[in-house]
Amino acid sequence: MALVELPDIKFVEDDVNKVFEELVTVFQGMTGRVLNRADPEMFVLRAFAQLFVQQRVLINQVAKGELLRYAKGVILDYLGDPETPRLQAEPALTTERFTLSIPLVTPQIIPAGTRVAPEGAEGSILFATQNAVTIPAGVTQIDVLVECTVPGIIGNGFLPGQINSLIDPLPFVASVSNQTTTTGGADTEDDDSYRERIRMAPESFSTAGPDQGYVYWAKTASAAIVDVAAVKEAPGEVTIVPLLEGGVMPTQPVLDAVTEKVNARRIRPLTDKVTVQAPEAVPYNIELTYYISRDRAAESVVIKDAVKEAVASYVLWQKSKLGRHINQSELIGRIMNAGALRVNVVSPVYTAITDLQVAQDVAINATFGGLADD
Structure with a gap:
């Protein structure tokens, strides 16, 4: 939902010169005197003006903070309460496979709360089963949904097979292994996302x-x-x-x-x-060559790092919204802003994306073509 363009708002005047003029006018009106620039009272009034401006800046900040557009933190929570509460942190999820060493003649129970961990994590990141499951007699494996014991993005990104340590030993369980990449973990909803949901409420x-x-x-x-x-x-x-x-x-x-x-x-x-x-994934590759001005040869290492970050930021920008067209102009602009002299892009080419699709990068190859004259 696009924001309406509105001018910045001030509830009270916080320009120090205007406040000073107001104080001088009030003082002269009350005393019947016309002050000169060198009068001691002028210095006193300017000091009071500085104090009043500090208070007025605070008043403006507090008053603006009660508006949805400017509210932050706990004030935003109050604006959303109670119909639209802030979404809390959520744990990452994955499917974990428990494998027995031999088929059993009796069912094997995997208790709720059984913990597994990535190899080498040393207990800092754990995943646990939420419900008890039973491996039937004669069956050697079962897939169980597990979630990270610590909510947030910390549990995201473990590839299949990386969560392979059983923390709570179980009889006859020979191995454990996650079958999917861990995803779904999220930190507490940030102010910008929360503000947008309140606006949509x-x-x-x-x-x-x-x-x-x-x-x-x-x-x-x-x-x-x-x-x-x-x-x-x-x-x-x-x-x-x-x-x-x-x-x-x-x-x-x-x-x-x-x-x-x-x-x-x-x-x-x-x-x-x-x-x-x-969403339907629309794959694309990045294949480009960039050049740096010969006059900036001494900065080439810094510029190369900046270009690498610019390409990474473009990739994230491109796939962070549904229906965002694949736009090589955005990529070129970011690389130029990073300090490149010019950019020759082979791919991607402009590709229209529907609201049910999202662009997904496959291969990235950003090559430094050398120094060039302006």
Whole structure:
């Protein structure tokens, strides 16, 4: 939801010269004297003006902080309370496979709270089963949903096979291994995301199925969701696509949470058929050569590092929003701002993206072509 362009707001005047002039005018009116620039009273009044300005700056900050556009921290929490509370941190999830050393003639129980960890983590990061599961007799393995014991993004990004240490030994369990990359962990909702949800909250009051209403409710399913698209595919049919922070594709638990949220009786119109799915990935490669001005040869190492960061920031920007077209001009602009003289881009080329799609980088090759004349 785009913000309306509004001028900056001041509740009280905080320009020191204007405040000083006001004080001089009041003093002269009350005493009947006309002050000269060298009068001692002028120095006293200027000192008072400095003090008054400090107070007025604080008044402006506090008053602006009560407006949604400027509110931060706990003030924002009060503006959202109670209908739109801030989303709290959530743990990362993955599917863990427990494998027995031999088939058993009796069922083997994996208790709730059984902990596993990445190799070498030394107990700093743990994952645990949330429910007890049973490996049937004669079966040697079972897949269990586990979540990080510490909420937040700290548990994200462990690749399949990396969570392979069993912290709580179980009889006959020979090995454990995660089958999917850990995702879904999110820190407490930041001010910008929370402010946007509060602004969208009025859309949630409608029971007629507005697209922004579906977007609002889908975002409340998880603090890890950074963007949502709600598209009418056909009359009475709505497709909802969430995207996780950092451009990560939503896992099945996240999709299930969104599905449960948007299909609640008080949210979904009775005539709507709502489908929740992951976005379609549109792959692209980065293949480019950049040059640095010969006049800036002494800065080449710094510029190379800046270009590397610029490419990484572009990749994150490109995949952090649904329907964001693949735009090589944005890439060129970031590299030029990093200090490059010119950029020759082979790929990507401009590619239109729909609201149900998201661009995903595959291969990145940014080559330094050498020094060049301006």
